[in-house]
Amino acid sequence: MSSTGDRDLEPRGGDGADSDQPALEVSALRKAYGDTVALSDVDLTVDHGEFVTVVGPSGCGKSTLLRVLTGLEERFEGRAEIDGSDVREGGSDDVGMVFQEPRLLPWATVRENVAVGLDGPDDGRVDDLVSQVGLEGFGDTRPDELSGGMAQRVSLARGLAYEPELLLLDEPFSALDALTKYEQQDFLLEVWNRLEPTVLLVTHDVEEAAYLGDRVVVLGDQPGTVERVIDVAVDRPRERTADGLVPVRESITDALGV
Numbered sequence: 001m002s003s004t005g006d007r008d009l010e011p012r013g014g015d016g017a018d019s020d021q022p023a024l025e026v027s028a029l030r031k032a033y034g035d036t037v038a039l040s041d042v043d044l045t046v047d048h049g050e051f052v053t054v055v056g057p058s059g060c061g062k063s064t065l066l067r068v069l070t071g072l073e074e075r076f077e078g079r080a081e082i083d084g085s086d087v088r089e090g091g092s093d094d095v096g097m098v099f100q101e102p103r104l105l106p107w108a109t110v111r112e113n114v115a116v117g118l119d120g121p122d123d124g125r126v127d128d129l130v131s132q133v134g135l136e137g138f139g140d141t142r143p144d145e146l147s148g149g150m151a152q153r154v155s156l157a158r159g160l161a162y163e164p165e166l167l168l169l170d171e172p173f174s175a176l177d178a179l180t181k182y183e184q185q186d187f188l189l190e191v192w193n194r195l196e197p198t199v200l201l202v203t204h205d206v207e208e209a210a211y212l213g214d215r216v217v218v219l220g221d222q223p224g225t226v227e228r229v230i231d232v233a234v235d236r237p238r239e240r241t242a243d244g245l246v247p248v249r250e251s252i253t254d255a256l257g258v
């Protein structure tokens with residue numbers, strides 16, 4: 001299966017983006033919870049329209065990095081900016097987040113959960129998204145009647161619904177079976193091609209990190225810091241079996257020490 005669409009890999013500014021500023025910039029980031037240092041000395045710059053994947057072992061601080069960027073962690077050292085604005089001062093409000101746990105409104109239907117960030121009703125778009133994440137026919141279903149993988153897909157559709165300039169995704173495909181995961185990865189690539197958001201996607205899946213990313217940031221643990229940054233110089237659309245992805249996967253596993 002291959003990703004869809006053809007894409008110019010030059011970074012571009014999206015609508016309203018200040019092209020003088022990177023989409024996202026982190027420098028000398030350090031975040032500790034008591035004695036536990038979750039992140040240390042993290043530097044990362046992501047350009048507008050880039051798709052960057054972050055891979056690392058469990059507990060290396062991947063979710064913490066996303067929490068810092070979304071403004072959920074106000075106490076940290078160093079700098080974290082979105083479009084040149086400090087995340088502690090609000091960053092940008094044009095950020096879509098897909099959390100590791102779906103965090104759906106339990107009383108709301110699938111359709112209502114997807115539409116939650118939209119200003120007004122846009123039934124056509126919501127229905128399209130519901131069907132694109134493979135949930136056609138489940139628009140009126142409530143979260144307690146969904147499997148974990150279905151709930152995760154509702155969360156993905158909600159994160160995409162208002163077409164943000166920056167998408168922060170925390171293991172959005174981890175609860176999916178292999179085939180559904182491939183379909184949803186390609187759906188995300190199709191959305192990325194069409195809307196050109198900047199994407200930062202956290203995963204522990206080496207294959208996924210290589211297949212999706214323009215660059216792969218490998219985090220090491222204890223404390224979490226950038227171990228290696230790997231450019232994925234493989235043309236898009238990509239085949240999952242592309243020869244060029246083999247050395248990328250090897251470089252990731254080498255950096256992870258596995």
Ligand SMILES: Nc1ncnc2c1ncn2[C@@H]1O[C@H](COP(=O)(O)OP(=O)(O)OP(=O)(O)O)[C@@H](O)[C@H]1O
Nearest residue numbers: 033036037038057058059060061062063064065204
């Ligand atoms: N609220 C918290 N209080 C205390 N320690 C925390 C908190 N959140 C995270 N940590 C610790 O910070 C470190 C990084 O956690 P984080 O959840 O960011 O890792 P992760 O790489 O996302 O892990 P996983 O892949 O298992 O989701 C871990 O040692 C974790 O125990």
